[in-house]
Amino acid sequence: MTSNWQESAFETRAIHVGQDPDPTTGAVIPPIYQTSTYVQEAVGVHKGYEYSRTDNPTRTALHEVMAALEGGAWALAYASGLAATQNLAYLLNPGDHVLLSDDTYGGTYRLFAKVIGRYGIDFSLADLSDLDAVRAALRPNTRFVWVETPTNPYLKIVDIRAIAGIIVDHPARLVVDNTFASPYLQQPLSLGADYVLHSTTKYLGGHSDVVGGVVVGNDPDAYETLKFHQNAAGAVPGPFDCWLTLRGIKTLAVRMDRHSANARAVAEFLHRHEFVDRVFYPGLPDHLGHDIAQRQMRDFSGMVSFTVRGDFEVAAEVAKSTKVFQLAESLGGVESLIEHPGQMTHASVAGTGAEVEDTLIRLSVGIENVTDLVDDLEQALAAVIPAAALR
């Protein structure tokens, strides 16, 4: 049986869109089409597939479900989140300007600064959670306002609808990197964004076993350009990676509910803790962006950052002293991770003025038992900080 899944609820779309049972065998789960090429009945006569850089049925399924979950007309998948970023930049021309958040994944900053910037595309940084700063930073040649919300790693909240309103009569397009929220918690296109981008490596894949990216939008001309470049530049994900991402997406809704509940409990614990200086979590009522987050997100997701009382050595020591939280880059998997952004995910912003504090620790709160997570942080803080005070 196939249905018009587009009209069903988010959780149902996540499981079914683009993934009807295989018509040949009845297999409930669509196959991994592990093929590079497709037979043609005669020259140019085929079933819609010629070569897997151009199109692959497992990738088509991922395109369809991602478009349905973000409420877009189309989606295109790439070999990584940064490949998705690079491909979106193919919509720009030399002389264009990009306004980027001053709190952004270090690799995104590095891509604009060291790669895209070499091709005559300028960029500048501003605090996009400050609407006056956005107005002041816009230039006549700004073509993208590039938003992360929540931001990485300070979890700032950017008002998507307000920024869409500011640029409504400006040629700039609004790009939202929705990696930290996932489409279950936030749907930027419905708030006025033009393009949504994801590192599918994170919550969408959900199990830390695949690297990928996706861009979603509505504009048919942009689709034609991006689809051309996806094939011409070739940074496509393989069929198995698409299949792993599809499998992750099926459980996105239940995972995000648990990530959010666990993160809230962890943030509240840290907020009360004597060795913790500041906690950054949009679900806390004293977070600057709490009210906007409550309006534009269904829940507050699983990322929590905090500064410890002490110095760099103390923060680094805490990050290596947890036992359930694994010391690793990345986020959004079922397992909890801890990292030191200054030395790890954001090392490439060193010396730019956008660097992070060296007492900052970032947590990706997983879906383990929440008491185990809180106890783990308690023992790490208790083991390190009193000892450091005696040094």
Ligand code: P1T
């Ligand atoms: O790693 P990749 O799939 O290429 O995605 C890049 C990327 C894009 N956008 C955001 C908001 C991201 O957080 C990332 C990757 N981030 C990490 C690896 C990290 O630990 O923050």
